[in-house]
Amino acid sequence: MNEKKQGYMQQVDSWCLEEVLRPLFAAWRHLSALANEITPEDRDKIVGDAVACAQKAIRAKLLESYRNGQKACPKCNPKPKNGKQESSGADSAGSFDLLGGNR
DSSP: OOOOOOOHHHHHHHHHIIIIIHHHHHHHHHHHHTTTTOOHHHHHHHHHHHHHHHHHHHHHHHHHHHHHHHHHOTTTSOOOTTSOOOOOSGGGSOOEETTTEEO
16 A cells, blocks of 8 residues: 655644544534434533533644644753743633633
8 A cells, every 4th residue: 555644734634633623523413413302501511521622632732742842942942950841821721612701
C-alpha cells in the first residue's frame, strides 16, 4: 500500500474530525432521535456533556502543541531558576457554555 504522510494541517483536520466534530454530531443525532421524548434538562445535559468533551480534547491538544513549542526552542523558553514552571493561568480560564456563556 502506498500511503502518503499527512502534513501538519491535514493531521489537525483529521484530529478535529475524530475528536471534536464527530462526537458533537453524534450528540446532535442522539437528540434528533429523541426529540419528542426528551426533557429540556436532559437535552441540556447531552449537549453540555458533548461540549465538555470537545473542550477537553481541544485543551489537551493545545497544551500538547504548547509543550512541543517549548521543547523546540529551549533557549526561547528557559526554565525558572527554582526549577518550577510558572502557571500561565490557562487552567483557571474557565470553560464556555454554549447555552449560557462562561461557566
